[in-house]
Amino acid sequence: MVKVKLYAYLRDNRGKEVDFEYRTGLTIADIAKELELDLSDVSIIICDGKDDVPEKMKDVEVKEDSLVHFFPPVAGG
Amino acid sequence: MYGYMGKILRINLSNGSIKVDDLDFELAKKFVGGRGLGTKMLYDEIDPKVDALSPENKIIFMNGPMSGTPTPTGGRYMVITKSPLSGTIASSNSGGTWGARLKYAGYDGIIVEGKADKPVYVEIHEENVEIKDASHVWGKLVGETTDILQKDKDTNVLAIGPGGEKLSRMAAVMNERDRAAGRSGVGAVMGSKNLKAIVVSGKKKVNLFNEAKTRDNNKEATNKLKENPVTGQGLPTYGTAVLVNVINANGVLPTHNFQKGFFDAADDISGETLAEKYLLRKDPCHRCPIACGRYTKTDKVEGGGPEYETIWAFGSDCGVKDLEAIIEANHWCNQYGVDTISVGATLAAAMELKEKGLLEDVDFEGHALDFGNAEAMVYWTKKIGAREGFGDKMAEGSLRLCKEYGREDLSMTVKGLELPAYDPRGVQGHGLTYATSNRGGCHVRGYMISPEILGLPDKLDRLELKDKPLWVKIFQDLTAFIDSTGLCLFTSFALGADDYANIYNAIVGTEWSGDDVLKAGERIYNIERQFNLEAGIMPDQDTLPKRLLEEEMPEGPSKGHIHHLDKLLPEYYELRGWDAQGFPTKERLADLGL
Ligand code: SF4
Numbered sequence: 001m002v003k004v005k006l007y008a009y010l011r012d013n014r015g016k017e018v019d020f021e022y023r024t025g026l027t028i029a030d031i032a033k034e035l036e037l038d039l040s041d042v043s044i045i046i047c048d049g050k051d052d053v054p055e056k057m058k059d060v061e062v063k064e065d066s067l068v069h070f071f072p073p074v075a076g077g
Numbered sequence: 078m079y080g081y082m083g084k085i086l087r088i089n090l091s092n093g094s095i096k097v098d099d100l101d102f103e104l105a106k107k108f109v110g111g112r113g114l115g116t117k118m119l120y121d122e123i124d125p126k127v128d129a130l131s132p133e134n135k136i137i138f139m140n141g142p143m144s145g146t147p148t149p150t151g152g153r154y155m156v157i158t159k160s161p162l163s164g165t166i167a168s169s170n171s172g173g174t175w176g177a178r179l180k181y182a183g184y185d186g187i188i189v190e191g192k193a194d195k196p197v198y199v200e201i202h203e204e205n206v207e208i209k210d211a212s213h214v215w216g217k218l219v220g221e222t223t224d225i226l227q228k229d230k231d232t233n234v235l236a237i238g239p240g241g242e243k244l245s246r247m248a249a250v251m252n253e254r255d256r257a258a259g260r261s262g263v264g265a266v267m268g269s270k271n272l273k274a275i276v277v278s279g280k281k282k283v284n285l286f287n288e289a290k291t292r293d294n295n296k297e298a299t300n301k302l303k304e305n306p307v308t309g310q311g312l313p314t315y316g317t318a319v320l321v322n323v324i325n326a327n328g329v330l331p332t333h334n335f336q337k338g339f340f341d342a343a344d345d346i347s348g349e350t351l352a353e354k355y356l357l358r359k360d361p362c363h364r365c366p367i368a369c370g371r372y373t374k375t376d377k378v379e380g381g382g383p384e385y386e387t388i389w390a391f392g393s394d395c396g397v398k399d400l401e402a403i404i405e406a407n408h409w410c411n412q413y414g415v416d417t418i419s420v421g422a423t424l425a426a427a428m429e430l431k432e433k434g435l436l437e438d439v440d441f442e443g444h445a446l447d448f449g450n451a452e453a454m455v456y457w458t459k460k461i462g463a464r465e466g467f468g469d470k471m472a473e474g475s476l477r478l479c480k481e482y483g484r485e486d487l488s489m490t491v492k493g494l495e496l497p498a499y500d501p502r503g504v505q506g507h508g509l510t511y512a513t514s515n516r517g518g519c520h521v522r523g524y525m526i527s528p529e530i531l532g533l534p535d536k537l538d539r540l541e542l543k544d545k546p547l548w549v550k551i552f553q554d555l556t557a558f559i560d561s562t563g564l565c566l567f568t569s570f571a572l573g574a575d576d577y578a579n580i581y582n583a584i585v586g587t588e589w590s591g592d593d594v595l596k597a598g599e600r601i602y603n604i605e606r607q608f609n610l611e612a613g614i615m616p617d618q619d620t621l622p623k624r625l626l627e628e629e630m631p632e633g634p635s636k637g638h639i640h641h642l643d644k645l646l647p648e649y650y651e652l653r654g655w656d657a658q659g660f661p662t663k664e665r666l667a668d669l670g671l
Contacts, residue, residue, distance in 0.1 A: 007322050008315055008349060016344070043306070044532055046326050049634045053536045069326045073306035075531050075570050076317030076348075076369070076385045077524055 002062050004031055005069045010041070022064045029058040031068060043073040078102050079286035080142030080585040081110070085118075086184045086206060088199060090270050091132060091191030095206050100185055106587060107670060109561035110141035112168045113601035115157030115186065119166070120604055122188070125612035129161035129262075130244060130269040132192035138179070138235070138275070141563030142585050145180030145283045146291070149299050150565035152177040152363025155258070159612065161269075162246040162262035162419070162474050163493035163517040166608045169249070169263045170521075170560060172362030172370070173256035175277065178233040182279030189270060198226065198236075198274040203281065211273040215242065218412040219251045220380075222274060232278040238414025241268035243464040245472035247419035251411060255381030256362070259416040261494060261516055262474075286586035294580050298572060302366050305571035307533065312369040312567065313359065317385035318348030320498075320526075325393075327530055327539065328634030329503035331496070332393040333448050334425040335489045335624060338500040339633030342398030346388050350400055367567055375401045383407035383417070386520075389498035390421020391458070395428060396448030403451075406458040413462025419474055420461055422495035424454055426475040426488055427467075435482045439467050486623050492517030492614060501625055503635030504529045506537070506545035509645045510553065512619045515605035521566055523552035533570055542641055546649035554598030561601060600669040603653075603661055607671070616659025619646060 002020040014035055020026070028047060032039050032054075045057040046069040062068060078100070085098040108114040115137045127133040136158040143151040154176025160167035179187070182201050189199075193208070196215040200207050214222045219238040226234045233253060241248035241264030248264030249257040258264075267273075285291045302308040311319055324330045325343035332340045344350065351373065360381050361368035372381055383391075383404055391403040410417045428448045430436050436446075444453040460468025471478055475495050479488035489496045494517030501508025506525035514522040528548060529539040537548070555574055559566050562581065574591030582589055589597075610616075620626075625640045650657060654665030 005326075008311060008319055011349065044323065044530070044536070046634070049328075051327060051530070051539070053532050056536075069323075071323050071326075072311065073531075073533075074311040074315070074319040074323060075307040075527065075533060075567075076312065076320040077521055077526070077566065 001065070002026065002031070003067045004035070005067070007070065008072050008074055010037065010070055010072050022062070026062050027058065028060050028062065028068060031062070032058070032070070037070060041072055042070050044071040045069065079284050080146070081105055082180055082183050082185050082281070082283065084184050086187045086201070087190070088187065088208065089190045090193040090197065090208065090272060093208055095208070106585065108601060109558060109597055110185065111139050111155040111561040111563055112157065112170070112557060113561035113597065115139035115155050116166055116168060116601065116605055116608065118188065119157050119159070120608050123159065125159065125608050127159060129159040129164065129266060132270070134159050134266060136189045136263065136266045136270065137186060139186035140176050140180055141561050143580065144563030145177040146285060146584055147295055147364065148291070148564065148580055148584070149295060149302060150362065150365045150367065150568055151563050152365070153563050153565055154179065155560065156250050156263045158263055158266045160261040160263070160516065161244070161265045164612055165492055165516050165614050166605045167261035167263050167516055168560070169258035169260050171250065171252055171256050171258040172565065173253040174363040175233040175235050175252035175256070176563065177363045178277045178279065180283055181281050182277050183281045187275065189272060192269065193271040196271050196273050198272065198276060200276045201278070203279045214273055219414050220254055220412055223254050226274055226276050232276060234274055234276050236274035236414070237264040237267045238412060238462065240413045240415035240462050240472070241265055242273070243472070244268050245415055245461065245464060246474045247416045247423070247461070247472060249414050249416045251414050255411040257411065257416070260418065260519065264414050285584050287583045290583035294583050298568070298576060298580065299366050301571045301576070302568065307570045308367045308567065312367050315348035315352050316369050316371045318351050318383070318388050320385045321347040321388060322349070323530065324499060326634065327503060328630065328636065329500040330389065330393050331489070331498060331500045333396050334394060334429040334487065335496070335500060335622070336429070337632055338503060338630050338635050340393035343393065345398045346392040346400050346403060348385070355400065355404060362565065365565065367565070369567060373404055375404050377401070378405050378408040380408050380411060382411065386498050387417035387421065390418050390425070391454055394421055394425040395454050397451045397454050399451035402455050405455050409455070409459045409462055413459070415462050418497050419495040420458055422489060423461070423471050423475040423478060424457055426479055427471055429487050430479065430482050430484060433484070435484060442466060489622050489624070490518050491621060492618050494518040499526055500630070500635065501621060501640045502630045502638045504539045505542055505641060505645065506549055508621060508625070508640040508642060509545060509549045509649060512621050512642055512646070513549070513649060515602065515609055521556065523549050523556055524566070525549060525552060527570070540638060542644050546645055546652055549649060550652050551595065553602055554595045556598070557601040558594050558598035596669070600671060603666060603669055603671055606661055610660065619659055
């Protein structure tokens with residue numbers, strides 16, 4: 001099972017956490033599509049300890065037990 | 078003179094004299110205002126070796142040229158003095174409206190000298206300035222003091238609480254009740270002078286060099302802030318606490334006094350949970366379209382905050398997952414006038430000392446300081462504010478506390494200032510800013526979290542070392558300029574050096590480029606460094622706690638990493654034009670006009 005976590009307003013209508021059935025070749029872009037998540041609304045994606053912008057992460061193939069975080073543009077200090 | 082009011086109020090509390098100095102416009106342009114100009118004045122007027130809590134230290138409240146103008150976020154001021162916590166230069170920034178109001182009263186800044194023989198406060202209404210007896214408010218909390226001294230809605234009150242009066246080295250200067258110039262113990266310097274408050278009112282106007290251009294600039298800046306997803310949506314909706322989850326998901330949310338970087342209950346204390354359960358409304362500073370400030374309410378308290386740093390300090394750093402308790406601790410810090418970061422971090426250090434069996438002799442009064450004990454965390458926060466029981470010892474800050482128990486290594490501080498909410502083992506550039514910040518362990522002297530974690534303006538690999546020293550230097554220099562203008566640092570998520578140059582030029586009448594902005598910032602950074610060196614803070618203090626340099630992160634997404642300061646520092650010194658030992662060279666100082 002692939003676990004997906006969402007934050008801030010990406011949670012609207014989607015909830016905090018969604019579990020995905022794993023299939024071979026499942027990419028982060030596939031997950032976003034199934035969640036109706038426009039990657040232009042996402043700023044940072046973290047998958048199994050690797051963090052980067054959507055362009056660099058979208059083609060990453062997840063593993064059976066991957067944890068994927070989607071963050072919208074956020075900041076503070 | 079444009080942008081500046083041209084006047085500095087000089088108040089000597091030892092002899093009761095009140096004078097008005099003319100502002101040296103050339104000097105003002107060289108050091109901009111706020112943090113830069115205030116530091117230059119302090120450097121020229123005191124011996125940096127002076128005891129910070131003696132009458133020989135001075136405390137300066139300084140505006141920038143954009144404070145009190147219609148520029149978005151133009152209402153911030155700086156408190157500059159020698160820090161009683163770190164012995165370094167202290168410059169603590171605060172928002173709200175007090176800074177702008179001081180401009181409306183006709184002053185760019187106030188220099189307070191000497192020491193009153195009994196508690197006093199200063200009341201300023203334009204040219205009428207009086208030193209008044211403060212015996213009726215001495216000992217009172219910040220909220221009550223404000224209620225008593227605030228005459229009407231056009232008056233703004235800056236005050237210290239019992240923390241400052243009792244010379245806690247973590248004491249803050251508060252304005253509008255819950256806005257804080259929080260760090261470095263600046264409130265204790267006010268307390269050491271027997272100065273309880275400064276009450277300001279006035280209706281003067283700041284003259285602008287080019288009003289039409291300023292209007293256009295403001296419109297453009299406001300649009301950029303609104304359109305930028307961070308300043309237009311993320312910060313307004315969730316406040317700074319929206320960071321809790323993203324910092325935790327990267328494994329750099331310091332937990333249990335930096336023993337690890339991942340907190341299982343992060344979502345319970347996140348900005349999302351705060352917005353869902355406790356947020357009453359947004360609470361913006363003067364003329365701020367971003368409005369990151371929160372106004373929250375629980376069954377027990379209501380008021381401004383808490384910010385991300387506060388939530389971390391009382392939350393994961395103390396192992397506490399009870400957001401209501403964190404809001405309560407924040408409330409008491411504002412009321413007693415003490416810094417939430419330093420208080421939370423000192424509690425966390427005490428919890429680790431206790432965990433290691435080193436506090437057997439301490440009377441915990443039935444409130445054991447154990448990681449995760451929310452009730453004890455709130456109890457001892459109040460006791461630190463009031464300097465009672467073991468709280469009296471903790472009010473001296475984490476470094477002095479840990480030293481007393483023979484474990485200086487457990488104090489998560491740089492140059493004596495408690496580190497904020499990011500573990501540098503997983504953010505290498507940010508660790509370099511901690512080590513080289515002129516006020517010690519601070520995150521807002523070069524916020525490398527922005528590129529290294531948040532991807533702003535570009536995403537950098539947080540663990541990579543290459544090019545980080547250059548990024549750090551540029552961020553530090555730009556920040557020094559912004560801190561000197563009277564604008565909020567958060568504007569830099571949407572604006573760049575050229576935008577700031579345009580805004581400054583239209584207000585002051587200069588013809589600066591983005592490069593001039595960075596050069597002014599570099600000048601300010603170097604004069605702070607000079608102050609510290611002359612105060613005896615040597616380059617060997619450009620370091621991090623041993624734990625972060627030697628112990629691998631034990632778990633979480635940053636597992637296995639340490640901070641590689643030794644690989645970053647030489648290049649950083651070189652880029653700064655300092656010698657290999659970290660001393661600014663004569664050539665670089667001359668080049669910067671110092
Ligand atoms: S962004 Fe937040 S801290 Fe900055 S001026 Fe606005 S409300 Fe104040």
